[in-house]
Amino acid sequence: MKGDRVEIVVDAGDTTRTYEVVASRAGRRVETAVRRGVVEVSEVTRSGTVVRTARFMATRVLALVEQPVPREDVGEAEARAQSRPLREDPKA
Numbered sequence: 001m002k003g004d005r006v007e008i009v010v011d012a013g014d015t016t017r018t019y020e021v022v023a024s025r026a027g028r029r030v031e032t033a034v035r036r037g038v039v040e041v042s043e044v045t046r047s048g049t050v051v052r053t054a055r056f057m058a059t060r061v062l063a064l065v066e067q068p069v070p071r072e073d074v075g076e077a078e079a080r081a082q083s084r085p086l087r088e089d090p091k092a
Contacts, residue, residue: 002026003069006041008054009062016062021054032066034058 005022023030027046032039037058043051 002028004028004030005067006030006032007063007065007067008039008041008056009065010056011060011062019054019056021052030066032064039064 002023002025005020008019008021010017010019021030021041021043023043028051029044030041031044032041034040039056039058039061040053041055041064042053045051
């Protein structure tokens with residue numbers, strides 16, 4: 001979902017570096033996978049097409065932080081819609 005992001009903290013020898021992969025458009029999501037010693041973070045469209053990928057050696061990754069966008073419950077959205085004042089008719 002747009003706004004989802006993953007932060008990757010990598011050991012770069014004498015320092016650490018932080019990288020971010022963000023779902024930049026509506027309908028996109030960020031997926032993570034660890035395969036054969038490689039951490040792969042990808043931005044993916046609704047249809048499953050990979051837009052961009054970041055790959056890191058698993059031995060160098062210090063932290064992998066997934067930060068999803070806060071989602072609303074259906075009940076919260078309905079409550080907010082009901083609490084909105086109705087428009088008054090200006091002719092009345």
